[in-house]
Every structure is written in C-alpha cells, then in structure tokens.
Amino acid sequence: MFKKIDLLSEQDTIDLAAFVTPLLKPGDVLCLYGELGSGKTFFTKQVGKFLSINEEIDSPSFVLFKEYNSGRVPLYHLDLYRLRSEEELLDLGIFDMIENGITAIEWPELAENLLPSTTLKLRFHYDGYDRWVVVEPDPSLAEFFE
C-alpha cells in the first residue's frame, strides 16, 4: 500500500517523525528516497529527536555512515549515494550491526535486496513549490497508515 502525505511546513515533517518513530523497534529500517534537497536528512534529525538522541545529526554523505548512541536505541544513519554495487555495501559491514538499532538509509536503492523484512519506505518529493511524502510500509506496519 502507498499513502501520500502533504508536508506543508517543517512542522508537518516533525509530526510525521513523531508518528513514525514509536512504530519502530531495533532492527527496523527506514528507507528514505528523494532528490538532493528533498528533506531526507531533516526527517532523520527529527527521528533522532524522538529517540531522545542529544547529539547533532548531520549529513552522512561524506563518511557514508554515522551512528548515534545517546538515545533510547542506537540510530544508524547511512547515505549510499556514492556506492556503486551491493558488494561495496556488504564490504562496509553495516549489516552486522543494524540489528541493534534503528537504521535510516538515504539513497537506499542499492540496499533493497539486502534489507530485513520490516522496512518503512518514505519517498520524499519537492517540486520547487510543494513537499510531500509517499509512505510504503511493510505489511506489519500497514495498519498504522490506513
């Protein structure tokens, strides 16, 4: 199933994170799709707040992978933009650790076949005027988005 949610203001994105975060348990993965500047990192920052993470969550683009351990559960923040193959992704060794926390992946296309079953896909859109997100939950989370 898909659900489209308009994000008319920053507060709408914050509210979305407030709704989504409690649904997640360790091992779950948030796949964040969307172009440069569509709001993926901003959303992840909000998820971090609702996990009570007190570190600053900034862009992982440069180092690909950042982890935050100050909250209720660890948050792993990935950006796969620069990777070119599944093999490179496996070499990073991240799948050994993500079971312990909640993982947010930006540019997740490459990881799709390697992910655990419980994922929530969020496709962020921005056309220069409006922002919206299309949510595609795993069946186990579908009831929350009906």
Place this chain on the structure above:
Amino acid sequence: MKTNYILAFESSCDDTSVAVVDTEYKVYSNLISSQPNHLEFGGILPELASRLHMKNIMYLTSAALQEAKVDLDDIQAIAVSINPGLIGSLIVGLSFAKSLAWSRNLPLITVNHMLSHIFSNYLVHPNIKAPFLALVVSGGHTELVYFRTETEFEIVGKTLDDAAGETFDKTAKLMHLGFPGGPIIDRLAVGGDPSFFQFPRALKQKDNFNFSYSGVKTAMLQYIRSIDDEYLQEHQADIAASIQAAIVEPLIKKTVRWARLHNVENILLAGGVAANSALRSGLTTHANKYGINAYFPSLKLCMDNAAMVAAAAIPKFNQGLFASLDVNAFSTKGTKLI
C-alpha cells in the same frame, strides 16, 4: 640535539599520504597519491578508495623515506589518523601503522583527522601559540574549535546539517558542474557578481555560532528550476559568485565574531575549503579590521596529507601520549577527539 623523526600516515578518505616530519615541524617528505580515477564517477568511491589505499601505502612509505633520506631505523614514532572518515579507508592506514609500530617497536600516536587539519598551520607557521580559534572546513566538516592549549580544546560551533565543502559539491552538481565543486565554483566566481542572486544565510543571530547549509542547497534547487539552461550558462560566473558568498560569508562573520567576543588574537583556517580564495581573502580582511591575525596553510597542506597528521602528533609525542596497539578506527567523531 638529536632529530626526532615521525613517520605519519593519512588514509581517511580518497588520498593515501605518507610523510616524514621532525618534532620541530620540519617536513622532509609528504607524498600524496592523487587519485584521478574518482573523477569519472562524480564523487569519491569508498571501496575503490580503500583498495587503492592498500595498493599505494607500501610504495608511498618507501618513497617517503627515500625522499626524506632516512630509513626506518631513524624513525622515533608512527602517527596515524583514526577518525573520522571512511571506515574501510581508515583501517588500511591504521593496520599498516600498527604493524610497523609493532614490528619496529615504536610508539604509535593516533590523531583525529579533523583536528590534524588545524595543525597543518604549524608546518607553515611553527611559532603560533595557543590560545587560538580554528575553523575547519572541508567536505565532511564545518567546525569552529577553540584551543586553550595545544591539547585542550572545545568545539564552539559546527554545522547542523551539511558541511561547507559538501555544499559546494552539491550546489555545483545542481549547476551541472563537475566534482569537486569547491575549486570549480571558486574559479568560475572570479569576475562574477556575488550579489547577483541572494541565497539565504542561516542562523544569523549574533550569539549563534553554528552553521546550516541545507537551506542554501534547497534555495539553489529552487533557483535552478526557475531558470533555463541558456540563462544558467550566460550567468554562470554570477551564480557561482553568489553561491560562494552564501557559503563563505557565514564562516567569516561567525569566526571573527567569536574571536572578538572572547579576545582571541589568532584564527587558524584549515581543511580543503581553506583553499577557497574568497574565504582566505575575506577572513584575512575581516579579521585584520579588528587586529586579529588569520593564518592558513599552503594550498598543498589544505588537502588531506600525512604531514598534518605528524604535526598533530607532535604535542602528543612531547607529552608521551601514546596509543595501545589494540586501538580501533571509527567513522564518526566520537567522544575522544585527539
């Protein structure tokens, strides 16, 4: 007096570098493997990078020793950067450094990559004295760090989202320019009008010393969508100058303001973006207005290099702060910064 040579390794991102530096900050060799293979992909390819590190590090070590006219018996300590960076790349440098330290029975000194950029200034100006304020700006960092002494410091400002260098890269990409974006925009901006288009400046409050560039990125996205390719081509220099001003201006203003508020007389600029001409000249002019000195490393020392790793290791060498051989690399900033 006996010369203490430090052999240093840097492999936190795309370049492998090996250097020989003495404890008076004199550089005997500082070899950097530039890796042009990256250019065709429009970015750094992490695993490709760590494989290239493996290929390069042995050869570069021999070449660095040879250029310095020393051999391993002359080396007093091994220095290496362990965080932050691409984990696979960091591990190559660290494993090599550990092996050498173990087999030659030499002390191992680990340093933070971001902070080592700051110490590249000592290679050009060995007489700088703390306290000083450092601005580290690169593809992965935008941090304002106050050093009370050479080993006691505090981060007083940082980016809340994208790093300055990352913003250059991402906005250059939106303008259909190449990679890395910083030097290309710098070059294009010469002769351009920085007030041609007003990109937003975030966190303008006088007591806020953090930085934010996601709004600048969004503004560029909106702007590019509002113009056609022909207009973009025609006004490339003006747009480049305008985006450069939006990135560089907050860096200059906030750094100088913090230094003035806290009566700090020396500002050290460091990191890849320290090569940006508008940042160098703007920071110097603005700081000098208030009697503050601005220092920056030579252009070669702005990029990732091992001489700066050695420079950051010198205060630790002098204080005997050595690492144990079971130390690990880590990708994030972590709590232990030096």
